[in-house]
Amino acid sequence: MILGTGDLIMMIFFAILIIIALCVTFVQDLLYVVIIFGVYSLIMALLWLHLNSPDLAITEAAAGIGVTTLMITLIRRTVRREN
Amino acid sequence: MLDFVLKSVVTVLIPFIQMFGLYVIFHGALSPGGSFAGGMILGLGFIALNVVFGLEKGQEKFSDEMAGFLVSLGPIWYGSIGLVGILRGANFLVNKDSGLPMGEPGTLISGGMISLITLGIGIKVASTIVTLFNALTEEE
Numbered sequence: 121m122i123l124g125t126g127d128l129i130m131m132i133f134f135a136i137l138i139i140i141a142l143c144v145t146f147v148q149d150l151l152y153v154v155i156i157f158g159v160y161s162l163i164m165a166l167l168w169l170h171l172n173s174p175d176l177a178i179t180e181a182a183a184g185i186g187v188t189t190l191m192i193t194l195i196r197r198t199v200r201r202e203n
Numbered sequence: 204m205l206d207f208v209l210k211s212v213v214t215v216l217i218p219f220i221q222m223f224g225l226y227v228i229f230h231g232a233l234s235p236g237g238s239f240a241g242g243m244i245l246g247l248g249f250i251a252l253n254v255v256f257g258l259e260k261g262q263e264k265f266s267d268e269m270a271g272f273l274v275s276l277g278p279i280w281y282g283s284i285g286l287v288g289i290l291r292g293a294n295f296l297v298n299k300d301s302g303l304p305m306g307e308p309g310t311l312i313s314g315g316m317i318s319l320i321t322l323g324i325g326i327k328v329a330s331t332i333v334t335l336f337n338a339l340t341e342e343e
Contacts, residue, residue: 174235178227182243187332190250194339 126170133167150196154189161185213255220248228325232314238321242328249333258340267337270330277327284319 140160147153161184168177224245227236253261288297298315299305306312 175237175240178236178240179243182240182247186247186250187243190254190336191339194336198339 154192158189231321232317238324242325246329246332250336270334273330277323280323
């Protein structure tokens with residue numbers, strides 16, 4: 121099996137995606153989790169673009185980076201977490 | 204100082220964000236995007252205004268009453284456009300027989316009623332997101 125350049129890019133993206141998902145689970149501070157989750161959405165948008173679906177890429181960029189980050193930040197401000 | 208930079212950048216950026224949202228909405232039939240993504244970008248412009256300039260300034264530009272009105276206006280607009288087909292003697296939401304100009308393929312006026320329908324959904328999505336944001340912020 122011969123890997124092309126596109127497959128290599130996709131493998132790198134998937135590796136970054138797995139690392140980010142693990143980071144979201146293990147990082148304690150919720151603000152860092154929100155920021156890392158924004159990076160997850162960005163990588164996912166690039167991945168959708170690479171898979172020839174720019175429609176989903178635009179929606180992922182708008183919904184993931186904008187709305188999810190804003191909403192989680194707001195919820196984090198209103199909810200106090202007990203240690 | 205940070206406040207000054209934020210306010211200047213957002214003041215310059217907001218018209219372009221809104222324009223890009225309207226562009227994505229109206230070109231939904233031709234290019235990637237569509238009413239959901241475009242409406243979300245349009246709503247994020249108002250949310251940026253609310254975040255940086257405070258809720259009072261945001262309420263001046265896009266009040267809660269206005270948002271509630273637009274949330275209802277979007278589906279009503281969608282249904283009214285659909286009823287045009289029935290008034291012309293064809294089915295509900297029919298495109299070509301409703302008499303709207305079909306235009307040339309590949310240009311902006313090419314989908315008949317699709318651009319008008321996506322405008323309704325975009326208004327609905329944008330006002331819903333702003334309403335959600337305001338509801339979450341006023342909780343404290």
